[in-house]
Amino acid sequence: xxxxxxxxxxxxxxxxxxxxxxxxxxxxxxxxxxxxxxxxxxxxxxxxxxxxxxxxxxxxxxxxxxxxxxxxxxxxxxxxxxxxxxxxxxxxxxxxxxxxxxxxxxxxxxxxxxxxxxxxxxxxxxxxxxxxxxxxxxxxxxxxxxxxxxxxxxxxxxxxxxxxxxxxxxxxxxxxxxxxxxxxxxxxxxxxxxxxxxxxxxxxxxxxxxxxxxxxxxxxxxxxxxxxxxxxxxxxxxxxxxxxxxxxxxxxxxxxxxxxxxxxxxx
Amino acid sequence: xxxxxxxxxxxxxxxxxxxxxxxxxxxxxxxxxxxxxxxxxxxxxxxxxxxxxxxxxxxxxxxxxxxxxxxxxxxxxxxxxxxxxxxxxxxxxxxxxxxxxxxxxxxxxxxxxxxxxxxxxxxxxxxxxxxxxxxxxxxxxxxxxxxxxxxxxxxxxxxxxxxxxxxxxxxxxxxxxxxxxxxxxxxxxxxxxxxxxxxxxxxxxxxxxxxxxxxxxxxxxxxxxxxxxxxxxxxxxx
Numbered sequence: 001x002x003x004x005x006x007x008x009x010x011x012x013x014x015x016x017x018x019x020x021x022x023x024x025x026x027x028x029x030x031x032x033x034x035x036x037x038x039x040x041x042x043x044x045x046x047x048x049x050x051x052x053x054x055x056x057x058x059x060x061x062x063x064x065x066x067x068x069x070x071x072x073x074x075x076x077x078x079x080x081x082x083x084x085x086x087x088x089x090x091x092x093x094x095x096x097x098x099x100x101x102x103x104x105x106x107x108x109x110x111x112x113x114x115x116x117x118x119x120x121x122x123x124x125x126x127x128x129x130x131x132x133x134x135x136x137x138x139x140x141x142x143x144x145x146x147x148x149x150x151x152x153x154x155x156x157x158x159x160x161x162x163x164x165x166x167x168x169x170x171x172x173x174x175x176x177x178x179x180x181x182x183x184x185x186x187x188x189x190x191x192x193x194x195x196x197x198x199x200x201x202x203x204x205x206x207x208x209x210x211x212x213x214x215x216x217x218x219x220x221x222x223x224x225x226x227x228x229x230x231x232x233x234x235x236x237x238x239x240x241x242x243x244x245x246x247x248x249x250x251x252x253x254x255x256x257x258x259x260x261x262x263x264x265x266x267x
Numbered sequence: 268x269x270x271x272x273x274x275x276x277x278x279x280x281x282x283x284x285x286x287x288x289x290x291x292x293x294x295x296x297x298x299x300x301x302x303x304x305x306x307x308x309x310x311x312x313x314x315x316x317x318x319x320x321x322x323x324x325x326x327x328x329x330x331x332x333x334x335x336x337x338x339x340x341x342x343x344x345x346x347x348x349x350x351x352x353x354x355x356x357x358x359x360x361x362x363x364x365x366x367x368x369x370x371x372x373x374x375x376x377x378x379x380x381x382x383x384x385x386x387x388x389x390x391x392x393x394x395x396x397x398x399x400x401x402x403x404x405x406x407x408x409x410x411x412x413x414x415x416x417x418x419x420x421x422x423x424x425x426x427x428x429x430x431x432x433x434x435x436x437x438x439x440x441x442x443x444x445x446x447x448x449x450x451x452x453x454x455x456x457x458x459x460x461x462x463x464x465x466x467x468x469x470x471x472x473x474x475x476x477x478x479x480x481x482x483x484x485x486x487x488x489x490x491x492x493x494x495x496x497x498x499x500x501x502x503x504x505x
Contacts, residue, residue: 014490017439018458025341026355030333033359037329037366044330082334092330094337 027097034094045085046096049078052107053199054192057169060085060093061100065116067091069167073192088166089121103170110138110200112170122164125153129161136175139200140230141207143179143216145265162186169196181211202230210244217264219243219256226251231262314382321369322378329366332382337362339383339460340390346455347394349444357397361390383462384469391452391470398448442492450485457482 031046045067047060055073058081059066068085070076076084078095085093106112113134119127128151135150136142148155158176163186165173174193178184185193194204210216210229219226220237226245227234245251248258248266258264317335321328340361344354365386369377443451449471456467457478468478 014439014486014493015458017436018454019461021346021436021440022338022342022459023345025337025358026351029341029355029358030337033333033337033362034330036359036363039326039330043326086331092327092334094330094334 027095030094031096045089045091045093046098047081047085047093048096048099048103050099050104050107052169052196054169054188054196057107059099059103059170061103062091062118065118066100066103066167066170067118068093069170071168071188071192074189106170110172112172115170117167117170119166121166125151125157126161126164128153129158130165130171133162133165133171133173133176136172137232138172138175139202140228140232140262141175141177141181141183141197141202142228142262143177143181143265144184145179146228146263147176149265150263159184159186172196175200181207181216183207213244214246215244216247217245217251219245219251219254224256225259226256226264227259228262228264231259233259233261317382318378318380321380321382322374325369325377328377329369332365332386333362336383336386340386343387343390343455343460344394346440346443346459347391347451349440353397357390357393361386361393364389364393381466381469384466387456387460387462387466387470388472395448438493438496439489442489442496445492446485446488450481450488453478453481454485454489458486 034044041063045060045062047058049056049058049072051057052071054071057069057071058076058078059069060081061067067089070081070084072081082093085091102115106115117134119130122130129147132147132151144158145155148158151158153161162173162176162184165171165186168188174183174185174188174196176184183190183193183197198204207229215229217226218229218234218237219242220234221241221243225233226243226248243254243256245254245256248264251258252266258266313335317328317331320331337358341354341358344357344361345351348354348357368389443454446454453467453471456462456470457464462470464475464478464482467482468475471478471481473481
């Protein structure tokens with residue numbers, strides 16, 4: 001019995017046991033090394049992994065601003081994130097235990113608009129589009145034409161700029177839809193977009209239903225104002241007073257004016 | 268203190284030529300799958316980028332060095348010392364020594380470094396020095412009461428580590444600490460850090476054949492120790 005046992009435990013077993021013993025260093029190991037060596041803080045970025053409804057989110061930040069973030073749900077490992085970050089920004093991101101101030105709150109509330117995000121590596125057009133996306137409030141959806149108008153750029157360039165998003169979740173590309181109302185998750189997998197939207201209280205069934213009926217706007221017959229259906233004011237309209245519209249022109253002809261909060265595209 | 272790192276660096280440089288000759292695929296490991304060959308090619312490319320960066324901009328290069336190799340250095344020290352606190356301290360020390368050494372190097376010399384083997388040489392030296400100091404001057408290990416209070420619970424693997432490691436793995440960790448120093452370093456470098464025999468030889472400052480012998484002796488000793496432990500356990504339970 002004994003000899004067969006040791007035969008059945010050939011070198012490979014021991015070696016794979018050995019390779020499995022590798023452990024991660026403490027979170028702040030690298031940052032402590034750099035601090036003690038006296039490397040100035042602005043020479044490198046630090047990153048943390050935070051939990052979001054779409055899975056773990058790596059958030060890298062310099063001393064002044066967030067420089068990038070990526071969801072790990074597509075099988076992105078910490079080392080792969082570091083390599084990608086290095087490739088894109090030419091800055092090293094080292095692990096750290098301390099998130100950039102305000103990031104945790106921004107992720108919890110979905111309000112990341114005031115968070116400083118470094119977009120200096122992008123063209124003016126891309127910057128304008130990404131800034132416009134940041135202006136979409138939590139729990140609301142906006143079509144591409146709206147983004148194009150806010151950013152003052154042609155609608156064709158919007159999708160390209162969205163795909164360049166350096167900061168998943170913090171720049172809320174999941175709140176952008178095509179002009180027919182279908183979500184345009186250009187940066188990540190659609191399931192992730194659904195998870196992020198569901199966490200913000202956007203009902204997928206309702207949006208699908210409106211899209212199939214071609215309803216783009218909701219008006220209220222008491223105020224005679226029409227909104228995007230996910231606008232905070234549209235959500236307050238009680239069902240008996242809801243008036244659906246397919247186009248802004250249709251609403252205008254019916255004597256409705258556009259909401260001044262969600263500013264639907266009128267032309 | 269500083270000299271050890273510099274000497275280590277010189278030794279690393281001397282062996283660079285030898286390493287390059289023996290670095291062709293199939294020589295380092297026993298059997299290399301296409302995947303490992305691909306990985307080692309990728310590693311080589313990354314190392315060349317890293318040394319180029321070190322030569323051009325020391326601060327940026329050092330940050331990148333820490334980012335790429337912190338896991339390997341820490342894992343090596345953790346398994347060699349068997350204690351997370353010591354691995355942390357010695358790891359910090361090793362990187363600081365590397366930085367001071369790099370500051371004194373000319374750009375050309377930084378370009379010719381083999382970063383991983385060089386760092387591991389420094390880490391191994393730091394650990395050997397530490398062990399020597401502790402055996403020669405055991406009083407040096409004493410600390411003021413305030414510090415000792417902090418370190419009280421940190422001696423050895425904590426509850427988190429216990430939970431993370433399965434029972435047989437924990438036994439393996441304990442048995443690993445019974446190996447003689449040079450065997451332990453060779454086994455850990457080869458099979459946990461994943462270095463080639465040529466790199467292990469460079470760290471150990473010996474011939475490639477000697478490094479292979481060290482790894483194989485270390486492994487067989489490990490196996491023997493594990494076997495004797497299991498048989499003891501069986502005797503106890505029956």
